[in-house]
Amino acid sequence: MPTPSPQDATPAAARxxxxxxxxxxxGQLARMTCLAAWPLGIRVAVLGAPDEPAGPMAxxxxxxxxxxAEAVAALGEAAAVVTLENEFVDAGALAAVEAAGTPVRPSPAVLAxxxxxxxxxxxxxxxxxxxxxxxxxxxPGDLAAAGRDLGWPLMLKARKLGYDGYGNATCADEAAAREAFARLDAGEGVLVEGMVAFERELAAMVARSPGGAVAAYPVVETVQKxxxxxEVVAPAPAPAATLARAGEVALAAAAAASGLGVTGVEMFLLPDGAVLVNELAPRPHNTGxxxxxxxxxxxxENHLRxxxxLPLGDVAMRTPAAxxxxxxxxxxxxxxxxxAAALAVPGAHLHLYDKAEVRPGRKMGHVTALGDTPADALTRARRAAAAVGL
Structure with missing residues (x-):
């Protein structure tokens, strides 16, 4: 691989x-991927602007x-392999990159x-x-039947471009569903899900390579609002058999999506111990x-590998809890x-995404803390997060 050098912003055709x-x-996922690349001598280019979170790190x-699509094509010309920070990049534009000779991982056909x-x-x-x-x-005329068949309340989701609560709506009745449909429909209809009475929300990251290597990270509990x-707690506080079953589901889901690099698998744990797949993210994920x-x-690092x-790295935890x-x-x-206030909390690790402006709900960074128990780690992480003051 080429020796790393200072950031290069020369025209795409020249590189x-x-x-x-x-x-x-x-954004921040690309930023943290770039930070993982430098120790390995892997040179990463990002598609965006120099003042975005990943710009200074790339x-x-x-x-x-x-x-x-033209910018995506320029990225393909500049790189030996193209990958994603989000799953919303047009699959047709990525297929054109692939057709021009640059591998795209995961595959545009599956990404579609x-x-x-x-x-x-x-x-x-x-x-x-x-x-x-x-x-x-x-x-909207289909919503009454959906409510009858699946039961109210319902979860309505935009088919594309939905993330972090954008593109989702919990609807108690048909009137609310019709209002949400008008907002979420982009001409292709809306996904309507029956509500799941889950006990916990779980997630697991699965790393896969074109050569067939697979590595599944520990199953974690996620707290959504x-x-x-x-919040994320690792490992999830559940019986070993439950965690093993969730891990198997995550592996199967990533395989079904032909994931390459890292795939995030979000799951529901039901009171009877069953595990359902909620959603997939074909790239590094907040829960990881x-x-x-x-x-x-x-x-x-494993996404890059x-x-x-390249050979995948060990995914075992090096601490009892985080x-x-x-x-x-x-x-x-x-x-x-x-x-300073955040770093004063023992065992806390602060990650800021270098975003100049705060907005309600905007992800500005995260705090990770290690501990002997999940409760201890979560207490430390919460203290440090509160101290940041964003």
């Missing part, structure tokens, strides 16, 4: 294939927007199914994986941030984090 990996996006910045929540559900069901009951409502991840400090190999078909708390904006204005 064809010069970077080992190109990431379609330049070996190069391909100027543009991941929504733009995963990025559409309705097709993703079909993909999982086709592989025999359990999910919440669902239907696709093509129009308004469809946004607030704890792996930076808590595991032998972080999800970001996976897409480059917890991660997201730093979510509580107000609007300039970001003024109290770094």
């Amino acid at each position: 064809r294939g010069r970077y080992d990996v190109g990431i379609a996006g330049a 070996a190069g910045v391909v100027p543009g927007d991941w929504h733009d 199914r995963v990025q559409d929540k309705a097709l993703q559900k079909e993909l999982l069901r086709d592989d025999g994986l359990p999910t919440a009951p669902y239907v696709v409502a093509d129009g 308004n469809h946004v991840c607030h 941030h704890y792996t930076i400090e808590a595991c032998e190999t972080s999800q970001f 996976g897409v480059l078909d 917890a991660m708390v997201n730093l979510l904006g509580a107000s609007r204005g300039p970001a003024r984090p109290d770094v």
Whole structure:
């Protein structure tokens, strides 16, 4: 691999294939992937702007927007392999990159199914994986039947571009569902799911490589508020048999999606011990941030190893327990984090995403803490997160 050098922002045509990996996006996930790349001598280019979170950390910045097919093509020209920061990059644009000779991992053909929540559900069901009951409502006239068949309340989801609660709506009755449908429909209908009376929400990251190597991280518990991840506890406080079953489901789900690099698998644990797949993310995921400090190999390093078909790293935890708390904006204005106060909490690890402006609910960073027990780790992480003051 080329020797790392200072960030290069020369035109894309002048640096064809010069970077080992190109990431379609330049947000915090790309930022942490770039940080994992430098010790391995892996040069990463990101698609975005120099002032985005990943810009200062990347070996190069391909100027543009991941929504733009021409910019995605320029990224393909610049990199030996292209991968994703989010699953919303147009699969057709990525297929064109692949056709031009640059591998895209995960595959654009599979991504086209995963990025559409309705097709993703079909993909999982086709592989025999359990999910919440669902239907696709093509129009508002289908909602009454959906409520009758699945029972109220219902969860309505935009088929594409939904994340962190954006694109989701919990609907108590048909009137609420009709209002949500009008907001969520982009001309392809809306995914309608029956509500699941789960005991816990679980998640696991699965790393896979083109050569067939597979590594599954520990199953964690996630705490969601308004469809946004607030906290993660590793390992999940559940019986060993339950965690083993959830791990098997996660492995099968990542295989069904032909994941390459890291795939995030979100799951529901039911009171009877059954495990359902909620959603997939074909890239590093918020629920795996704890792996930076808590595991032998972080999800970001293993994502790079996976897409480059390098040997995968050990995913075992190197501490009895860990917890991660997201730093979510509580107000609007300039970001003024109290770094010293957060670092004064013993065992806390602070990660700021270098976002200048705070907005309510915006992910500004996260805190991870290690501990002898999940409760101890979570207490430390919460203290440090509160001290940051965002």
